[in-house]
Amino acid sequence: MRAGTLVYCCPEWLEHAYYDAEPATVWSLGCLLYDMVTGDVPFHNEKQIIRAVPTFSDHISPGTVFHRYRTDTQQPTCFYVKLSFCIRAIPQTRSQGGRVGG
Numbered sequence: 001m002r003a004g005t006l007v008y009c010c011p012e013w014l015e016h017a018y019y020d021a022e023p024a025t026v027w028s029l030g031c032l033l034y035d036m037v038t039g040d041v042p043f044h045n046e047k048q049i050i051r052a053v054p055t056f057s058d059h060i061s062p063g064t065v066f067h068r069y070r071t072d073t074q075q076p077t078c079f080y081v082k083l084s085f086c087i088r089a090i091p092q093t094r095s096q097g098g099r100v101g102g
Contacts, residue, residue, distance in 0.1 A: 030086025
């Protein structure tokens, strides 16, 4: 039996029916931030969630200041780098202690 919204559910819950609160919360926050910026959730089904490989498209919500790449260097922006620390398959590698991005 499951409760909650699948698209915000962490991989360890789907695979093992177990989760640690802090990494699971960081995962859900990462999914929510991704949705707010891109206009869509990073994963749409259990298989995608378990793989935990988000696709960072160039589609950004209209009017946002978040861009995928810096215009001067074409390197990923700080936002996308930090977001990638939230959406990781292994809970211990997600941002912890209130710090996003390491």
